Amino acid sequence: MMAKAVLVDLRRCIGCRSCQVACKRWNDRGATATKHNPDPKLEWTNPSDFSPQTYTYVRFVKVGKGESLKWVFAKVQCNHCIEPGCATACPTTALIKTKEGPVIYRKELCIGCGYCINACPFGVPRFDEENKAIEKCTFCPERLSEGLEPACVQACPTDALTLMSLEEARRKAAEAEAKGLYTYGLHEAGGTSWIYISETPFTELGFPKVGPEAPAAFNLRMLENISIIGAVGLIAMGGLWLYSKRRSKLEESKRGES
Amino acid sequence: MSEPVWGILIATYLFLGGMAGGAYIIGAWSDLFGKGKYEVLARSGAYTSLISILAGLVFLILDLKRLTVAPFSVLNAYIHFPVSIMSVGTWIISAFTVVALLTTLLWLLNGNRILIKFLEILGMVLGFSTTAYTGILLSYARGRPFWGSPLLPWLFTVSGILTGLGLTVIGISIIAKIMPRLDRNFFEFFEQRSKVSQMFKSIEEYSIVPTFLEILVVILFIGTVWGTNGSFALVFGDLSAFFWIYLVIGLLVHLVLSLYNYIKSVEENTIIFGSLVGFALVLIGGFILRYVILIAGQL
Numbered sequence A: 001m002m003a004k005a006v007l008v009d010l011r012r013c014i015g016c017r018s019c020q021v022a023c024k025r026w027n028d029r030g031a032t033a034t035k036h037n038p039d040p041k042l043e044w045t046n047p048s049d050f051s052p053q054t055y056t057y058v059r060f061v062k063v064g065k066g067e068s069l070k071w072v073f074a075k076v077q078c079n080h081c082i083e084p085g086c087a088t089a090c091p092t093t094a095l096i097k098t099k100e101g102p103v104i105y106r107k108e109l110c111i112g113c114g115y116c117i118n119a120c121p122f123g124v125p126r127f128d129e130e131n132k133a134i135e136k137c138t139f140c141p142e143r144l145s146e147g148l149e150p151a152c153v154q155a156c157p158t159d160a161l162t163l164m165s166l167e168e169a170r171r172k173a174a175e176a177e178a179k180g181l182y183t184y185g186l187h188e189a190g191g192t193s194w195i196y197i198s199e200t201p202f203t204e205l206g207f208p209k210v211g212p213e214a215p216a217a218f219n220l221r222m223l224e225n226i227s228i229i230g231a232v233g234l235i236a237m238g239g240l241w242l243y244s245k246r247r248s249k250l251e252e253s254k255r256g257e258s
Numbered sequence B: 001m002s003e004p005v006w007g008i009l010i011a012t013y014l015f016l017g018g019m020a021g022g023a024y025i026i027g028a029w030s031d032l033f034g035k036g037k038y039e040v041l042a043r044s045g046a047y048t049s050l051i052s053i054l055a056g057l058v059f060l061i062l063d064l065k066r067l068t069v070a071p072f073s074v075l076n077a078y079i080h081f082p083v084s085i086m087s088v089g090t091w092i093i094s095a096f097t098v099v100a101l102l103t104t105l106l107w108l109l110n111g112n113r114i115l116i117k118f119l120e121i122l123g124m125v126l127g128f129s130t131t132a133y134t135g136i137l138l139s140y141a142r143g144r145p146f147w148g149s150p151l152l153p154w155l156f157t158v159s160g161i162l163t164g165l166g167l168t169v170i171g172i173s174i175i176a177k178i179m180p181r182l183d184r185n186f187f188e189f190f191e192q193r194s195k196v197s198q199m200f201k202s203i204e205e206y207s208i209v210p211t212f213l214e215i216l217v218v219i220l221f222i223g224t225v226w227g228t229n230g231s232f233a234l235v236f237g238d239l240s241a242f243f244w245i246y247l248v249i250g251l252l253v254h255l256v257l258s259l260y261n262y263i264k265s266v267e268e269n270t271i272i273f274g275s276l277v278g279f280a281l282v283l284i285g286g287f288i289l290r291y292v293i294l295i296a297g298q299l
């Protein structure tokens, strides 16, 4: 199977939350008491965050003020990075990227270190204390292999979510960008398999700002900077040491003279 | 952002692991370059680093959230080498623990000196890697911008060296006073008060450089990640009390005590007592540093 992707066109989303419900049904996620979102811009968002029972939710964002106020609805879930930060960080390969697109979790390998939670640039994975497992959107690999769309994609009545090949999704997003629209996932973290198109900048929708480097490149740059700082520090300290040695020698010889 | 996943257990592990690396480096260094003057320090460095790394590993393993359901899964952490930095760290720390164990055994059995020196060179590299790794692990975590500074590994390394120095000094006194039978060298050394005070005094002198350096690095580190939630929490938010305690008792008190001993000629017992207190505070400071940085990054 070719690498699959989902194009999320926020201009088409009407905020009906069908995807949210479909995900719960298909993945057998229970209902949980939700908390009111304290951010007034987001107060209609419910649930207001990911949880072991919530793989996806629709952000209801108020953009602008007064007359120009408008709603933007943005479904969020694991973005299934092309090179995932979580899978790179995972010491056990419990999280891996499959060539079909989904980033899958293999509980039997997991040690529960929690590093993926800190490493995901999008703040997605959650740890389920009850089942002792990482929980996040799966991209429904069991449906993809049957030729079906993910549950949320199938439920969407407006085609705001469309399943296609990664190539096509990237091409469409690039075209949208050329037309002056905003994208998310085309460049972020080296690119993801869920790619967004929007009329509103993603910073206004509260999406985290993530640089274009894939994790390996990010880590390498970090390591380079760490080494440069080390080298500079060593040279500076060596210089200081030589200087102090010379000074004490000079002082000694002066004392000898007088 | 995700809720915090790492708490006091991981903070303790980062602290003990970094300190173990530092203590080993101090011990090995003083044996390799000390011209035989610092043998107790060398022995103490080996013993205390072993204890510290083993204790650290206990805290680390206790934090694994699948320990209760799959106790042997912990071995899986070796698998994703060298892609996952945590896997790399697992190999490094395992190798370091083995080398610290062998060094300790050889010292206790008064084994072959050449072999000890060989282990010390190897262990210094691994000890340094262990200490730096505790910082690199955090700096690679892209979901936590507050940790994303190349200065963080250096902050932990400098702190690892300073706390390691403190641990070896405290180790000498504890072994001499509480378990003299472990190694007679310590007991005999500790009987000669003038020698002890001389050594402690010169160690304090040496520690002035890393103390200054740590103050510098911690300020630069915060500068590089200024603007993140964590940076505000640390400097004037919820964690600021801890942070200032760290700066004052972990660094400044020790610095003042060391400078005082350096400038004034103080009585022998006062030097010994003063440096022990100073170094105990350094250890507490080192722990607080790990804790505040770990928590601040997850806010």
Ligand code: SF4
Pocket: A077, A078, A079, A080, A081, A084, A085, A086, A087, A103, A119, A120, A121, A122, A123, A124, A125, A136
């Ligand atoms: S969005 Fe996060 S959890 Fe999903 S693949 Fe990327 S790093 Fe992993």
